[in-house]
Amino acid sequence: MSDHVSRHRTPGTGASRAASDGRSRTGTSRRLAAQPGPSPGRGPGAGSDGGDRSEPGRYRAGIELPERVDLVVDGRPVPAYPGESLAAALFAAGIRATRRTASGALRGPYCNMGVCFECLVTVDGVPAVRSCSVAVRPGMRVATDR
DSSP, rough: HHHHHHHHHHHTTTHHHHHTTTTTSSSOOOOOOOOOOOOOTTTTSSSSSTOOOSSTTOOOOTOOOHHHHEEEEETTTEEOOOSBHHHHHHHHOOOOOOOOOOOEEEEEEEESSSSOOSSSSEEEEEEEEGGGGGBTTTTTTEOOOO
């Protein structure tokens, strides 16, 4: 049995060779070729390339945005755009945690599709609202538990 194991682990043969040169056992490449263009999440408006950073956290290149509205989050104004989720607006404003667990650990949006209940906030006096499932409205009053 040890001969069988050592034969398959000998460098330059079988699966060892495929793993070492980036190919799967079928011979197809697992590596992605470098693509020309900006890095993911980069581009005009994203920062170091000289783009407009007037609103950090939002990618704006070539996108028509609706008229900005303000929310009140924990007593301070937060800019947002109608139609985006409350979780996205909070994240863009730098608010990553929306609640605390019973032990005091911070929690924030995780799944962003209404399944995990990690992004709970109070909206206009209604407690336990999933911020990822609510669209931004002008004048919303949001309270986090952080």
